[in-house]
Amino acid sequence: MNTFRSLALAGTVLAGLAAPLAAQDTPPSPATVVATVNGTEITLGHMIAMQQRLPEQYRQLPDDVLFNGLLEQLIQQTALGQSADGPSARGELILENERRALIAGEVIEKTANSDVSDDEIQAAYDAAFADAPTGVEWNARHILVETEDEAKELVTALEGGADFAELAKEKSTGPSGPNGGELGWFSEGMMVPEFENAVKEMSVGAISEPVKTQFGWHVLKLEDSRQKEAPSLEDVREQLTDEVRQQKIEALVAEVTDAADVTRVEPGKIDPATIRDASILNQ
Template sequence: MVETAAAVATVNGMAITDAMIDAQAKRMGSQPGMSELDPAMLREAATDALINHTVLVQQAEKLGFESRPEIKSQIQTRRDGILANALLKEQLATVSFSDAEVQAEYEKHFNTKEQEYKARHILVEAEESAKELITQLDAGGDFAALAKEKSTGPTGANGGDLGWVSPSQMVEPFGNALKAMETGKYSSTPVKTQFGWHVILLEESRDVTPPSLEQVKPQLTELMKRNALKAYLEDLRTKADVKMN
């Protein structure tokens, strides 16, 4: 029990301190509408809320709620969560990275030039339908017009226009087919994906300039922190006696 001399109020001998009120006021101040209260009113509301909370807790203890199995389970779960999160937070505070480590992480993700492709496609359900479209294109058919008429995909109404895309955005083998095509050419054989059969037209391609290190440094360091915590957890699991029943 906190010394009552340091208390702003007591409830059946249980102290409510300045620190407790400040923390409660901070929580309440973040709630909609409460942030508009002046500090004195917010502090008064926080004190009142703590008194109410303490009265309820004391009554629950008096009635033996802690011995109820479902309550004990909830308390244990909350306790375990608080401990685990506190450990991870403390571990995270010890994690830091040198400039060289951040640079290495940057190069790992942005060490190669990528390309984007401006493409159209016509999506149909059957391979034979796709082959027939290629025959029509070979005879001088207009790709966009055929896409509007025949494509079952959502881009059909726009002449099959996909805009600028990277292969990694597309399902396979669509992405690989794009990379292998010549600019201005359409696929000579249908490309099958989980959505059906595609005829693809590659209109243009361009190099993608990667973002600078400074642009992505916050995201990279966050990723590195997550990976460090993952490694820490994996190390703990390796050392633990884990048995699956």
């Protein structure tokens, strides 16, 4: 919504509060006339279409305020439009672009809102997860310190019964320290090789010997491990539905564009910088 529209609508809100609405004698339709300006009709359809394009903050207004505000807005626009000799050359071009974008948008919206069958979702699931990587995932904690001696002292303290999480909060220099050294679940390739290799050799609940990486010295605790599995279809149904619809949109755009008889300006014939020269519209 442009600034003029916003200000005009805001300015009519209070006036709209005092303007009573006429009782409806017949069922409303898009052709129901709500006002005329020098003989030009403004219809309920115009108002509904404008309401749908409003920012959410305006759409939350009470019905009577919104109705009267939109009606006043359309009356003002109609009167101003009648006072001109028609749109400028620039205005005509904008209208052509807006019409083109509106119609194209409606075609895409129809496809975006189309039903997606269970077979299509199953096919999308199979394509996405049939060859999904499997393997082991680990859940571990670590304490990061600067020297091997510090790491050895941590191992001794842990073997003596110290709490790993509390020790991580106190001693770890890594970003996970405040969280007790918790790293969450990770799989192969997500950690540096030295760290990953150490975890692979550990049993659940075990504490590692000091492990050196590019970041310093680590002491690890393996909290748990599990077999990595693909998500269930139901867990990703919504995501897959959106992906199928997006694929349909892309296929539609490609189909109609490929079928069209398109010619393009030869490369280099027009300087790309000219699209920034607004003075050309005044020629």
